[in-house]
Amino acid sequence: MSDTAPAPVEEVTRRGQARKNRRQGGVVEQRSTLQVWGKSALLGVILLWCLFPFFWLIMTSLKMGDRALNSPNLFQGPFGLQNYEAVFGQNFHLNLRNSFVIAGATTIICIVVGSLTAYAIARLPLKRKILLLSGVLAVSLFPPVALVPPLYELWRNLGLLNTWEGLYIPYTAFTLPLTIFILMTFYASIPKDLEEAARVDGATPFQAFLRVILPLAAPGVFAAAIIIFVLSWNEFLLANTFAPRNAEIAQTVPVAIAAFTGAVPFQRPIGTITAACVIVTIPMIIIALIFQKRIVAGLTAGSVKG
């Protein structure tokens, strides 16, 4: 569990290192300040790598007219919000709604179902635990495309093509393994005495889970929820196969962005597409920045466990 607690450890070693540097004095000290700044400058490379393409996206989306949009110069105007108006002229708000409902439903089902299972695996006496975990791991390795032909036939017969259900049901099955792995790690980090104390006080095992463990696991549940939401919001293969058209019904945001058509056939409308990308990306980046620590903890918890 120590794997998921980076902050304090890092703080301690960092301070230790600084102290050591100070002890060495003179020339060494100077070189190490230089090193510190040099390394920080190298961090600039990482920042550029992560953020520059997004800057390019924003600049391009704000350009107006063919000449500006076809120029490689980022600062070639005129600039304006024309592209953004065009995006909403194509029913993009309906795509946003579909994605929101589908990703939201996936998240809720996954959290409810997954948190129960994770708790049972982490804490309760359960037979064939290893078999169960191997099964969960196997599902997490499944290529989603293996589901495309059979589910397409099944959904066609059940009338689930082009519906919200047709998407969030398979999404739930695919994100459950990750949910279970993340939450297992969080549950396991809660001291066992707490449940025992609750049990001594007369709570049933279920009450102990609901009233004691679940509130304590809330940060973990929250981290898992964000990650599930992002993953199902971004999914493209199943969405593009099971609900390829019609923003009014179930077409999701990624499918719409891949399918935007412009005034000129066979030419991708760069202005509209980049504007739609910015509209989707900005809230997601804000979420990522606000919940940065939670997301990182969740991602590493999910992967450290496999």
Added chain:
Amino acid sequence: MADTQIAPEPGTRAGAGPGGPRAARRKGLSERALARVFVAPSVLLMALVALFPVIWAIVISLFLYTRRQQTGFGGLENYTDALTSGRFWDSVWFTFVFTVSSVTFEFLIGLGFALLMNQAFRGRGITRAAILVPWVIPTVIAAQMWFFMFNVTPGFINNLLGLGNFNWLGQPGWPIFAVVFADVWKTAPFVALLLLAGLQTIPGDVYESARVDNAGMFQRFWFITMPLLKPAILVALLFRTVDALRVYDLPAVMTQGAFGTESLAILVREFVVRTPNPGFGAALSTLTFILVLGIGMIFVTLLGRDLVIGTEGEE
């Protein structure tokens, strides 16, 4: 993680809940029964939506179809058709080349990023936040973005590199480069994140004692960092490899599978939607399934069961 420190408070409150503790105890489920009830929905859902379709795909793949109409039992005919078609092997080849090259670059760049972030003192917070940006952006958006950056108009990358009107995406041989590049951009930071978490579990005094023994920087990296980081590296490689083998979004948006960039996922979808042939599509998807799961299993065996299952499994 610090949240667990506030633990004792709710614990003392729980027993005094409404309804009278003793009555509740008699009604409540035993731990064993509760465990089964808690596990059942997940198992059911995964069995119905993941396991059952895969098995059903094997059944479908044994039948012959004309468009969507079943025309008879074909045995392994769909499989022999698939295994003898050049298109299948082309997409296997693309998927493998894509996987090996993108995972290699992602690993090297991600390791570099992680080592940097682990050492630099200033500006670490902001970098750690920025590194999530490529992860959070939908792959389709990354694909569109890099499509336009590589495209002849507006020709941003050509302009940057002084390449004139070089056609990255519209001629054989080069699109795979653009696709791999886009994937490396999007996932190298994610790999860095996983490796950084691994680096931070290595205690600092290991390095201290190495320094006392006069181990150089390279020696410290090779004999301390790498062996201790091995579990994190294997996990990152497992995730990335399995994920890269499923590649669909990037080539589907950037090239629509043209010029030798048709991945297995694109190929399967073609026979479901574009030129429907459920039997052949199911045969292709079953082959893909075996391939991806097989490679995943090899990794899991390499990782060792104990690491994957964790300590809870022992109880």
